[in-house]
Amino acid sequence: MDVVLIRHPAVNVDAGVCYGNSDVPLAAGPETSAETLAMRLATLQMPAPRVVLTSPLTRCATVAAALAGNFGCAASSDDSLKEMDFGDWELRRWDDIDRAMLDAWAADFEGARVHGGESVAQFVARVRAWFDVFEQTRELSPAYVVTHAGVMRVIAALTLGLTIDACLPWVLDSGALVWLRRNDATMKWAIVRWNA
Template structure:
């Protein structure tokens, strides 16, 4: 079973802005990004998808739709694949968020939610529920999943049995690809490629 996680391309948002759950536009046309991704995936010898799955946010869904059209496979959009909801911090510069609130989040990393959005624990549970359901659908493999850096890191954390705090520090470029594989249900997931 192959799952190919693709981070959305660059967005038309200034650097340093918190935009997790917010719906923001891409910096360039999704068709161009989809074509570039398809060429890179072919070069990496990633098998073509049976399905393209996506976050419903524009920065993912438009690229996923173009990819599904190019590959002639179904597109499935799922709210579970959205980035973490940062509540009142959304669309705010990270530097403008009260330092004591950020420190409180760091002190209770899994459960703090001073912003009123999701806690890390809630976010991880949402993504874990999605991954558990996906893992039962072998007929969807290989699947391309166009989503967000946080979602990709949590999926990798869960699949590779790595603490989420550690995985959240792993670099994923815009349009970065993470390829995971599991040979059968009795085997653990393995990492084929990270951030290529």
């Protein structure tokens, strides 16, 4: 089973702004972004998709629709593939968020909801529920999943048996490609490419 996780391309948001679950625009048009991604996918010899799955947020869904058109397959969105909801911190500069609130979040990284949005545990549970269903649907392979860095790290942690905090330092650039492959005989996942 092959799945290629695609982080949305760069967004038109100032650096240092928390935009998690907010619907923000792309910096470039989705067709241009999809063409660039398709060329990289081909250069890296990633398998063509049977389906393109996506977060419904514009920065993902518009690129997914264009990619699906390029590959002649269907695109399907799922709310479970949205980035984590940062509640009151959405669209605020990280530097403007009260340091005590950030410290409280760090002190209980998985359980805290000081921002009023999702806790990391809730976010992981949401992505895990989606992935558990996806993993049982072999006819979707190979699949492209156009989503967000947080979702990609959760899926990596799930497939590799790691904790989410172990995957946090792993770099995921805008437009990053991550190719995961499961050996269906052993049911073990491996990273073929990371941040390609």
